[in-house]
Each structure stands twice: as C-alpha cells, then as structure tokens.
Amino acid sequence: xxxxxxxxxxxxxxxxxxxxxxxxxxxxxxxxxxxxxxxxxxxxxxxxxxxxxxxxxxxxxxxxxxxxxxxxxxxxxxxxxxxxxxxxxxxxxxxxxxxxxxxxxxxxxxxxxxxxxxxxxxxxxxxxxxxxxxxxxxxxxxxxxxxxxxxxxxxxxxxxxxxxxxxxxxxxxxxxxxxxxxxxxxxxxxxxxxxxxxxxxxxxxxxxxxxxxxxxxxxxxxxxxxxxxxxxxxxxxxxxxxxxxxxxxxxxxxxxxxxxxxxxxxxxxxxxxxxxxxxxxxxxxxxxxxxxxxxxxxxxxxxxxxxxxxxxxxxxxxxxxxxxxxxxxxxxxxxxxxxxxxxxx
Amino acid sequence: xxxxxxxxxxxxxxxxxxxxxxxxxxxxxxxxxxxxxxxxxxxxxxxxxxxxxxxxxxxxxxxxxxxxxxxxxxxxxxxxxxxxxxxxxxxxxxxxxxxxxxxxxxxxxxxxxxxxxxxxxxxxxxxxxxxxxxxxxxxxxxxxxxxxxxxxxxxxxxxxxxxxxxxxxxxxxxxxxxxxxxxxxxxxxxxxxxxxxxxxxxxxxxxxxxxxxxxxxxxxxxxxxxxxxxxxxxxxxxxxxxxxxxxxxxxxxxxxxxxxxxxxxxxxxxxxxxxx
Amino acid sequence: xxxxxxxxxxxxxxxxxxxxxxxxxxxxxxxxxxxxxxxxxxxxxxxxxxxxxxxxxxxxxxxxxxxxxxxxxxxxxxxxxxxxxxxxxxxxxxxxxxxxxxxxxxxxxxxxxxxxxxxxxxxxxxxxxxxxxxxxxxxxxxxxxxxxxxxxxxxxxxxxxxxxxxxxxxxxxxxxxxxxxxxxxxxxxxxxxxxxxxxxxxxxxxxxxxxxxxxxxxxxxxxxxxxxxxxxxxxxxxxxxxxxxxxxxxxxxxxxxxxxxxxxxxxxxxx
Numbered sequence: 001x002x003x004x005x006x007x008x009x010x011x012x013x014x015x016x017x018x019x020x021x022x023x024x025x026x027x028x029x030x031x032x033x034x035x036x037x038x039x040x041x042x043x044x045x046x047x048x049x050x051x052x053x054x055x056x057x058x059x060x061x062x063x064x065x066x067x068x069x070x071x072x073x074x075x076x077x078x079x080x081x082x083x084x085x086x087x088x089x090x091x092x093x094x095x096x097x098x099x100x101x102x103x104x105x106x107x108x109x110x111x112x113x114x115x116x117x118x119x120x121x122x123x124x125x126x127x128x129x130x131x132x133x134x135x136x137x138x139x140x141x142x143x144x145x146x147x148x149x150x151x152x153x154x155x156x157x158x159x160x161x162x163x164x165x166x167x168x169x170x171x172x173x174x175x176x177x178x179x180x181x182x183x184x185x186x187x188x189x190x191x192x193x194x195x196x197x198x199x200x201x202x203x204x205x206x207x208x209x210x211x212x213x214x215x216x217x218x219x220x221x222x223x224x225x226x227x228x229x230x231x232x233x234x235x236x237x238x239x240x241x242x243x244x245x246x247x248x249x250x251x252x253x254x255x256x257x258x259x260x261x262x263x264x265x266x267x268x269x270x271x272x273x274x275x276x277x278x279x280x281x282x283x284x285x286x287x288x289x290x291x292x293x294x295x296x297x298x299x300x301x302x303x304x305x306x307x308x309x310x311x312x313x314x315x316x317x318x319x320x321x322x323x324x325x326x327x328x329x330x331x332x333x334x335x336x337x338x339x340x341x342x343x344x345x
Numbered sequence: 346x347x348x349x350x351x352x353x354x355x356x357x358x359x360x361x362x363x364x365x366x367x368x369x370x371x372x373x374x375x376x377x378x379x380x381x382x383x384x385x386x387x388x389x390x391x392x393x394x395x396x397x398x399x400x401x402x403x404x405x406x407x408x409x410x411x412x413x414x415x416x417x418x419x420x421x422x423x424x425x426x427x428x429x430x431x432x433x434x435x436x437x438x439x440x441x442x443x444x445x446x447x448x449x450x451x452x453x454x455x456x457x458x459x460x461x462x463x464x465x466x467x468x469x470x471x472x473x474x475x476x477x478x479x480x481x482x483x484x485x486x487x488x489x490x491x492x493x494x495x496x497x498x499x500x501x502x503x504x505x506x507x508x509x510x511x512x513x514x515x516x517x518x519x520x521x522x523x524x525x526x527x528x529x530x531x532x533x534x535x536x537x538x539x540x541x542x543x544x545x546x547x548x549x550x551x552x553x554x555x556x557x558x559x560x561x562x563x564x565x566x567x568x569x570x571x572x573x574x575x576x577x578x579x580x581x582x583x584x585x586x587x588x589x590x591x592x593x594x595x596x597x598x599x600x601x602x603x604x605x606x607x608x609x610x611x612x613x614x615x616x617x618x619x620x621x
Numbered sequence: 622x623x624x625x626x627x628x629x630x631x632x633x634x635x636x637x638x639x640x641x642x643x644x645x646x647x648x649x650x651x652x653x654x655x656x657x658x659x660x661x662x663x664x665x666x667x668x669x670x671x672x673x674x675x676x677x678x679x680x681x682x683x684x685x686x687x688x689x690x691x692x693x694x695x696x697x698x699x700x701x702x703x704x705x706x707x708x709x710x711x712x713x714x715x716x717x718x719x720x721x722x723x724x725x726x727x728x729x730x731x732x733x734x735x736x737x738x739x740x741x742x743x744x745x746x747x748x749x750x751x752x753x754x755x756x757x758x759x760x761x762x763x764x765x766x767x768x769x770x771x772x773x774x775x776x777x778x779x780x781x782x783x784x785x786x787x788x789x790x791x792x793x794x795x796x797x798x799x800x801x802x803x804x805x806x807x808x809x810x811x812x813x814x815x816x817x818x819x820x821x822x823x824x825x826x827x828x829x830x831x832x833x834x835x836x837x838x839x840x841x842x843x844x845x846x847x848x849x850x851x852x853x854x855x856x857x858x859x860x861x862x863x864x865x866x867x868x869x870x871x872x873x874x875x876x877x878x879x880x881x882x883x884x885x886x887x888x889x890x891x892x
Contacts, residue, residue, distance in 0.1 A: 035843050040854040048689065065843030066854060074581060075843070078750060079759045084843050167568065169579070207485055208568040210575070213857040220665055220860050221462045223482050240859055241664045336579070341397050345486075345569045350721025353807070354730065357715035357774065364771040365737055368745070368752035375751055419644045426641030440879065441649050447875050448652045449832050451852045452868040455860070456655040459668045466668060499648050508783070528633040549739050557741035560834060560853060574743050574835075581747065591751070594744040605739045 033061035034271035036087040036260075040066035040213070042236050043089070046293045047279070054278035060271040062278075068211070069094040070169055076103040076263060083263035087272045091133070091256040092325040093171045093332075095126060104261040111273040114280045114299065122257065122298035128280045129257035131288070131295040134312055134320065135172050137247045138229035138237070140219065149250040150180045153226060154197060160204040162225040164215045167339040168332055172212060175254035176228040177335075178323050183251060188327040191335050198342050208343045219244070231311040232293060239292035246311055252321040253312075257298075369598075376591035388592035398576070398593070405556050405572040406600055408491070412555035413548050415495040416502045420547070423499075424506045424540060425532070439507065442500050450497060454561045457493045458484065461565075485567035493565045494555045501554060502547030509543035549605050556601065573597045656872065659865035666860040677862040678869070687863065690851060694867075697848035700766055700837075701830040707770035708777035708826050713819055716781035717811055720788070738775035745772060746839035753840070764840040765847075772836055773826045780822035784815050 034055070038044045044066045055062040065085060067075065072088045080103065090098065098104045106125050109115045115123065122129035137147050144162050153159050166173040177194050184193035198205075206224040209215045215227040220242050229246070237244040260279055262272050278284055285297040289305045296308055304312075379385045392398045427438050445453060459465055461483040471477040483489055517539070521531045559574040566572070573593060580590035654668050659678070663671030680686050715734060719727045737745065749768050750760070758764060788811065796806040834849050841847060848867070855861040 037843065041858045044689075063844055066846065066851075067843065075760075079754060082759050084760060210563045210568045213854070214564065214568075216858050217458070217856075217860055221458065222464045223462055223484065236859070340568075340571055340579070343569050344397075344571055349803070350718035350727075353714040353718025354722070355718075357711040357734065357778070358730070360711055360767075360771060360774070361733055361737075364749070364767055365745075366733075368748035369740075371752045371755065372744070372748035419647060422636060422641035423644045423648070425637045426645070429637055436883070438645065440876075441645055443875075443879075444649055444872065445652050446828055447872045448655055448868045449849055449852060449864075449871075450834075451849055451856060452655045452865055453651050455666060455856050455864070456651040456658070456668075459658065459666055460651065460654055496648060496651055503648075528630055532633070553739050553741060557743050557835070559743060564857075574741075577743060577747065587751070590747060594741075594747050597741055598744050601739065601741060 032059060032268075032271070033063055034086045034268050034275050035063045035065055035084070036089070036272075036275055037067045037072045037085040038064050038089050039068060042232065042293055046288055046295075050287045051275070051278050051284050054281065054284055055271075055275050058274045058278070060268075060274050062271075062275055069171070073097060073103070077101065081265045083265050085263055086266035086268055087275055088261050088263055089130075089258060090261055091171050091258055093174060093256070093329065095259060095261065096325050096329050098261065099126065103264055105264050105266075107262055107273075107276070111270075112277045112280070114277055114282075117282065117299050117301055118280055119298055119300050122280075124257075124259060127259045127261045128276055129259050129298050130279045130285075131298060132255055132257050132320075133172075133230040133232060134248075134296065134316075135175055135228065135230050135254045135256070136249055138219070138227055138234050138244055139247060140222075140225040140243050141245050142243050143222070143225035146245070147226060147247055149183075150176065151183055154201055159226060162206045164207045164209050164218055164224040164227040165198075165205060165343075166209045166211060166215065166228075167343075168335040170212050171256055172228050172230060174328055174332065174335075175256070175321075175323050178328060179249065179251055179254055179321065188324050189331065191331070191338070195338060195342050198339075202343065205343075231308075232295060234311070235294040235307070236292055248312075248316050248319070252319045253316060254323055255320040256322075372591050373595060375588055376595050378588055380588065388589050389596075391589065392592055392596060401571050401573060401576050402596060402600065404570075405597070406604070408487070408494075408562075408572060409552040409556040409604075411487075411491045412494045412498060413551050415491055416499050416551050417544065417548070419495060419499060420502045420506060420544075423503050424510060424543075425536070427507050428510050428536065435511075442503050442507070445497070446500050450558070450560060453497055454493065454564050457489075457496070457565060461489055461493075484565060485569065487566070487570060490562065490566045490570065494558065494561055497558070497561060498551040498554045501550040502544070505546040505550075506540050506543035509540055513539055545608055545611060549608055552604060552608075553601060556597070652872075655865050656869055659862060659869040661862055664862075666856070666862055666865060677866040681863045681866045681870070689846065690848075690855075690863065690867070693846045693848045693851035696762070696845050697831055700762070700769060700847065701827045703766045704769035704773055704830040705823050705826050707766065708774045708822065709819060711770065712774045712777035712822070713781045713812075713815060714807070716778050716818075717785045717807060717815070719782065720785045734778050735775045737772050738779070740772075742772055742833065742835040746836045749836070750839040760840050760842045760845075762842065762845045765837050765845060768836040768840045769826075769830045769833065772833070773829050776825040776829065777819070777822035780825060781815055781818040784818040785811070788814060 036047070038047045044064050047062075048064045052062040052064060067085075069088075069090045072085060072090065073094050075084050076088065076098065078084075080101075083103070088098070088104065095104070104126055107127050109123065112128065115128065118128055137150070137153070139147055145156075145158055147153055147156075147159065153163050168174045168177065177191065178188050180197070181187055181191050181194045184197055186193040206226070207218055209218060209227075212229075212233070215224070215229075216233065216237065218224045219227055219237065220240070231246055234244050234246040260272075260276050262269060262276075266272055280299055282299050282301040285295070285299045285302045288295040289297050289302060289308060291307060294305070294307050294311070296304070296312070376388050377384055377386065379387060423438070423442075427435055430438060460467060462468065463480050463482040465483075467483060468477070468480045472480055518531055518535050521535050526534070556572070557574055559578060562570070562572050563575055568575075577590050577593050577597075580586040580593060658666045658668055658670055660673050660675065661667060661670030662674035662676060681690065684691060712734075719730055719734070722730065746768070749764070749771075753760070753764055792810050793806050796810050797803070801809070832849050834853070837845075837847050837850065841850075852864045852867060856864045
C-alpha cells in the first residue's frame with residue numbers, strides 16, 4: 001500500500017462523509033461570525049462578556065474560543081491557509097514565530113475607528129495591542145516574606161521549597177529566566193548560568209509546573225508560596241479570595257504587549273476588524289480595567305483605575321523591561337528541551 | 346454455520362481501514378520524512394541516540410507495569426469479595442465499581458491533589474500522629490502517580506474479572522471444597538485460573554490507560570516527571586517538531602503493541618484460557 | 622457460603638472481607654471526596670469543605686454564569702450520543718458477523734476490530750489529525766464524532782461479541798428453514814438476544830466518549846469546546862467548584878437511571 005494510493009483512498013472515503021450530513025451542519029461558518037482565540041478562563045470570560053456584545057452590536061457574532069498562545073500557534077500551523085481561528089491573541093514571543101511562518105497578516109489601520117486613540121506604542125503593523133502584561137513575582141504573604149527580587153528566591157533560605165518554576169514554553173517564564181540569566185552573568189543569548197544555577201538549586205525548588213495555570217492551582221492549594229506571574233494572575237487570585245501580592249523585581253519588571261492578529265486566510269476579515277475595533281474601544285477597555293481582570297488599557301482615553309495603580313505606580317511604568325524576542329525565539333526550542341533535562345528527576 | 350457474516354462486518358471493516366489503518370500508516374510514513382518531505386531515518390536516529398528520550402520511553406513503560414501490578418494487588422481482594430458475595434451485595438459492588446467511571450478523570454485527578462496536598466487530610470493526619478514534623482506535600486513523585494493511576498484505572502481491571510466470575514458457576518469450587526481443599530488452595534487452583542482471562546483483558550486496558558493519561562501524569566506527577574504523552578505534546582504543541590513527534594508516537598505504539606501481543610498470546614495459552 | 626474452621630480460613634476471610642473492603646474504599650474514596658467538595662460553601666475546592674451549600678450547583682445551572690459550560694456539555698452530549706449510535710450501527714452487526722465467518726477469517730479480522738482499544742488514543746489523535754489534514758479536512762465536530770466511533774467502536778464490539786459468541790446457531794437455522802432471510806433473522810432473532818451486550822456497550826461508549834480528551838484535543842475545531850477540556854481549564858486555573866458539581870450531577874443522573882433499569886429489568890432476569 002503506497003502512501004499516495006492510501007491518501008487518495010482515504011480522501012475519497014472521507015469526501016463521502018459530508019453526504020451523511022455530519023459535517024455540513026456545523027462546518028457552515030455563518031458569514032456574520034468571527035472565531036477569535038483568547039487565553040482560557042479570565043481572558044475568555046471577559047472577552048465573551050465585554051467585547052462580544054460590542055461586536056454583536058455591529059451585526060457580527062464573536063465566537064470566543066479558549067486557547068493558550070502556543071496552542072493557537074500550533075493550530076494555525078496544523079492547517080495553514082485554512083486557519084481554525086479568524087483572529088488570534090498573542091504576545092511577541094508567538095507573534096514573531098507566526099510572522100516568520102506566514103500565519104498572520106499585516107492589518108489596514110484605516111479600518112479601525114479607534115486606531116488613533118491608541119497609545120503610539122500600541123500600534124503595530126500586525127494588529128493593535130489590547131493591553132500590556134506586566135510580570136513580576138507573586139507571593140503569599142501568609143507563607144513567605146516579601147521577596148526583593150529574583151536573586152532573593154535563590155539565595156534566601158526563607159524561600160526553600162516554596163517557589164514554583166516553569167519551562168521556556170511560557171512567555172512569563174521565558175522572560176523571568178532571561179532576567180535571572182542577566183543577574184547571574186548571562187542574557188538573552190546565554191542561558192548557561194541559569195541551567196547551572198537550576199541544577200544546583202533543584203533540591204530546594206518547591207515545584208516545577210507544566211504551565212502557568214498549574215502554578216495557580218498549586219498556589220491556591222498552599223503547595224507553593226511564590227511564582228512568576230503577571231499582574232493579571234494576581235488580580236485573578238485576589239478575586240478568588242486567595243492571599244496573594246505582586247512584587248516588582250528590583251531589576252525591573254519584564255513586560256509584554258498582547259496583540260490581536262488577523263490570521264492569514266481568515267474567513268471573515270471584515271468581522272476581525274470589527275472585533276479589533278471593539279477590543280481597543282474606550283468602552284471595552286474601561287470595563288476590562290476593573291476586577292477581576294484589571295487589564296492595563298492601551299486606549300489613551302481610559303484612565304488607570306486605582307486597582308491598577310496599586311499594582312503599578314508611575315515609577316514602575318518607567319522601569320518596564322521589554323525583552324528581545326528575536327534573540328529568545330532563536331534559542332527557545334533548545335532551551336525548552338534543555339530545561340526538561342535539567343529539572344527531570 | 347453456512348451463513349455468511351461478511352455483509353454484517355463490512356461497514357465496520359471499512360471504517361477501520363479508512364479511519365484507523367490509513368491514519369496510522371500515514372503517521373508511519375510521516376515519521377520517515379524530514380521537514381522538507383524527503384525520506385530520512387533521522388527522526389528515529391535522534392530518538393535512539395538521545396539517552397533522555399530513551400529514558401523517557403523506559404520510564405513510561407515501567408510506569409505502565411507498576412500501575413498494572415498495583416491495580417492487580419488491589420483488584421484481587423475486590424473480585425474475591427464479589428465472588429463470595431450474595432446477589433444483592435454483588436450489585437452494590439458493581440455500582441461502587443462503576444461510580445469512579447462516572448466521575449470525570451479530571452475531577453478524580455484533582456480530588457487526589459486535594460487529598461495528597463500539603464494541607465490535605467493525609468498530610469495533616471501524619472502531623473497529628475507525630476509521624477511528620479510539618480505538613481508536607483505528597484504530590485509530584487512517582488509513587489503518588491502510581492497510586493493515583495491505580496485508583497483511576499482500577500474499574501477497567503475489576504469489571505472484566507467480575508464479568509468472568511458472573512458467567513462461571515460455583516460448581517468447581519464447591520467440588521474442591523467437598524474434597525477438603527482449604528480456601529487458599531481453592532483460590533490458587535480453581536479461582537485464579539478461572540479469573541485469569543478477565544485479568545489479562547483488564548491488564549491490557551490498564552496498561553494502555555496508565556501510559557497515555559496525559560492529564561493525570563502532568564497534574565499529579567508535575568513537570569519533573571516526564572513521560573511520553575507530555576513529550577509528544579511538547580514536540581507537537583511547543584516545538585512544532587511534527588515528524589519527530591510522529592516517530593515518538595510510533596515507538597510508543599510499537600512498544601505498547603509488543604506488550605499487548607505478549608499479553609494476548611498469554612491469554613491464548615491453553616493453561617490460562619482453558620478454564621474460561 | 623464460606624465455612625471457617627482452620628486458622629488459614631480466618632486469614633482468608635480477613636483477606637477477602639477486610640482487605641477487599643479496604644480496596645473498595647480506596648477505589649471509591651476519591652469520588653466521595655470530589656462529591657463532598659462539590660457541596661462546599663467556600664470559594665475553591667477544599668477537603669474537608671468549608672461548609673454545606675448548593676451554591677455551586679446553582680451557579681452551574683445558571684445560564685448567565687455558566688453559558689460556556691452549557692455549550693461544552695451540549696457538544697459533549699451530542700458527540701457521545703452520535704458516537705453511541707455510530708458504534709451500535711457498525712460494531713454490533715460486526716460482532717455478529719464475525720461469528721459467522723470461517724474460523725481462520727475471524728481470527729484474522731478480530732485483532733483489527735479490537736486494535737483501537739489498545740492503541741494509545743494520543744497516538745491516534747495525532748495520526749488522525751495528520752491524515753485528515755492531508756485529505757484536506759480541517760478539524761471539525763464531524764471529525765471528532767468519527768474519531769470517537771473508531772476509538773470506542775471496539776468497546777461495543779467486545780460487549781456484543783461476549784454474547785454472539787455464545788449464541789445457539791440452531792435458532793437461526795430454524796429461522797432459515799422457515800425461509801426467513803438472514804437479515805430478517807438477524808433483526809428478529811439475534812438482535813433481541815444481543816440487547817444486554819448492546820446496552821452494556823452503550824454505557825461504556827457513552828462514558829468514555831464523554832470523558833475523552835486526547836482524540837478531541839487534536840480533532841476538534843475551535844468552536845467545538847467539549848466538557849472534559851473545559852473542566853480541565855476551569856479547574857487548573859481557579860479550582861472552580863462547578864467542575865465537581867458537574868460530576869455530582871452526572872453521578873446523580875446515572876444512579877437514578879441504574880435504579881430504574883434494575884427495577885425494570887428485574888422480572889426478566891429471573892427466567
């Protein structure tokens with residue numbers, strides 16, 4: 001059985017399936033709808049409740065589909081040209097990858113009414129930034145003292161067995177590791193000091209998690225007292241009544257914009273523009289800036305809420321660190337694999 | 346028996362060929378090409394040259410055997426209880442066995458997180474009994490993972506054995522008892538051979554379940570224990586190494602198939618199958 | 622039934638009733654813990670629960686709070702029901718057909734029928750995704766259903782084969798002598814006898830389909846959110862108690878169904 005033959009038979013077999021009516025009912029993508037990926041849970045809920053009605057008011061149904069940035073990328077790669085999402089939500093870590101593989105398109109800003117309201121840094125050629133996630137250290141004040149910075153977590157005994165870490169698949173983690181590498185003599189292109197540090201520190205590590213969500217579970221269960229988090233993670237935990245505070249590392253707070261992109265080959269590009277416009281509107285962003293999401297607005301008409309100000313002072317905003325994703329992505333796969341080998345029991 | 350069964354079989358055969366055999370064949374082909382599409386053995390060479398991948402493979406298969414062993418130890422007294430039980434009690438035991446199957450794998454896994462966690466009942470009991478100085482987490486190690494997987498897969502072993510028992514009658518055992526054999530002797534000479542086909546059927550399911558349960562492995566084991574499902578997921582979802590993921594998947598498939606074949610061959614062995 | 626005279630008999634009784642009871646406790650305890658936690662009045666999953674309340678069941682049933690969960694439940698139920706129908710239509714006749722083949726032929730076909738059962742479903746998910754991509758199909762609801770029929774068909778097949786392999790061929794022969802076609806004989810004589818196996822298979826396929834992650838993970842399109850993945854996401858990030866409530870509801874429903882079916886099936890069992 002050659003593969004060509006089998007493929008043809010297989011295609012023929014599957015091609016007959018639509019006749020059964022199994023595919024037709026759902027496959028038909030209503031002309032007036034847009035499938036947009038959003039990070040699971042907090043983001044997804046907020047976008048469904050706040051952004052979707054604004055899109056619906058323009059006559060388009062917004063289907064919010066939960067997926068982590070790396071899963072969105074994987075799904076786009078799985079069927080290039082026939083994307084399963086019309087719009088994706090990504091940070092530069094994934095955006096660079098999506099651009100280099102030709103999965104997303106440059107946008108036409110003239111189609112966005114709210115484009116000019118955006119802060120200049122939030123206008124990118126591949127889509128509008130909807131927020132900036134500021135990352136730092138989350139800790140449980142009933143369990144551990146307030147950490148000063150990353151070095152503290154490795155060198156102060158109070159944190160032995162209390163800190164969770166994750167591998168380079170996560171943006172938050174990748175940025176924290178880059179910052180830690182800088183503190184120990186490495187950088188965006190040299191992660192050796194981190195792997196050496198980790199290898200010797202492994203007995204004192206609280207837990208290694210598979211992803212950011214898993215860390216949140218461990219934190220709620222009191223398994224760990226410290227993890228690398230965004231202000232959004234901390235806002236979410238606080239809203240659940242978990243004792244949790246956010247600290248800016250003394251070395252600066254690594255930050256990432258979050259951007260809506262238009263997938264190449266999207267079934268409904270006009271609808272995607274309506275969705276982008278809604279997500280950057282003052283109406284949506286002022287609601288998203290409230291708990292439990294407390295997203296930092298990119299629309300200059302929206303003021304910082306007191307809740308957000310308690311996370312980031314004007315001073316903190318000056319100390320934001322934007323990592324060099326081109327350098328990180330070049331070695332990300334290798335680091336991901338190396339991390340597994342270092343932490344494995 | 347002169348009637349023809351083929352027409353009844355054809356639809357399922359067709360689906361099996363189109364929906365099962367062909368995708369697997371394609372996966373096989375896929376594992377022998379590089380990213381540009383030309384044939385290569387590099388995906389497999391990389392796997393077998395990398396001690397890390399090999400040890401992940403070995404650990405995964407070892408995990409399967411450990412879970413099979415533990416479920417067998419726990420299933421045996423349950424099935425014996427079923428054997429000796431009255432019809433009413435038997436029904437209760439069947440219901441209690443089905444109960445875990447009605448609870449989503451996700452919920453059972455997270456119930457275990459709470460049970461084994463730092464603030465969970467076991468950790469607190471250890472402190473109160475003076476067996477541990479401070480509350481500690483019992484999660485994120487292989488022992489915990491084996492115990493949790495054993496609980497989750499247990500019904501898949503208990504149910505086939507109970508099915509075998511339900512079909513058999515007590516005549517043989519009663520005869521042995523009349524001849525003066527003690528219960529342990531009856532267990533070894535009559536009951537175990539009778540239950541063996543059920544155990545063999547269950548082992549196959551437990552082994553397949555334990556080696557591939559991505560959710561339980563990652564949540565209970567944590568990221569420091571790496572088994573093939575996590576590895577495949579990482580190759581596909583994070584590193585986009587599809588041909589390499591296909592190769593890993595195929596090695597997992599080959600290893601599982603060999604073990605299953607051995608178990609099935611054992612099930613056909615006249616001494617084991619004879620009493621069914 | 623079990624007479625205990627010698628010390629070893631007492632040891633045996635202790636093993637069967639004592640260890641057996643403990644083993645059942647081990648099997649059921651996590652379920653009980655999960656159920657108990659679903660009635661908590663607190664914010665997150667905790668054992669022992671903070672207090673008793675039905676608030677999470679209310680939250681689960683409230684469309685305003687739980688619409689995405691309802692969508693996922695509806696998708697999962699549709700997939701499970703279609704998978705059950707598909708396996709009944711395909712696997713049940715196959716389980717009959719295989720017993721009416723020459724022994725050599727059935728020995729050749731049988732492993733193929735059962736193979737998906739022992740294949741790691743993660744491997745199958747990946748294979749099916751690659752194959753459907755090559756065939757020009759993107760992930761969809763229909764693909765998930767087909768995938769579930771392929772993967773869980775063997776459960777139905779095995780449940781039915783357990784019966785068909787023990788059927789007395791003389792019944793069919795009598796029917797054939799009366800000039801009834803094979804297909805009608807199957808419908809009127811064989812199928813009713815297979816019903817217990819079909820019901821057992823339906824239960825197994827339904828439950829496994831409802832709980833499947835790995836096939837769905839690869840084959841579902843973004844609109845087809847399914848229950849187990851949704852539950853996993855909810856519980857992983859925020860230990861959402863509604864997930865335990867979903868299990869509570871499911872257990873309650875099936876418990877009622879079992880009670881009813883025992884009552885209904887009881888008279889028949891006695892012949």
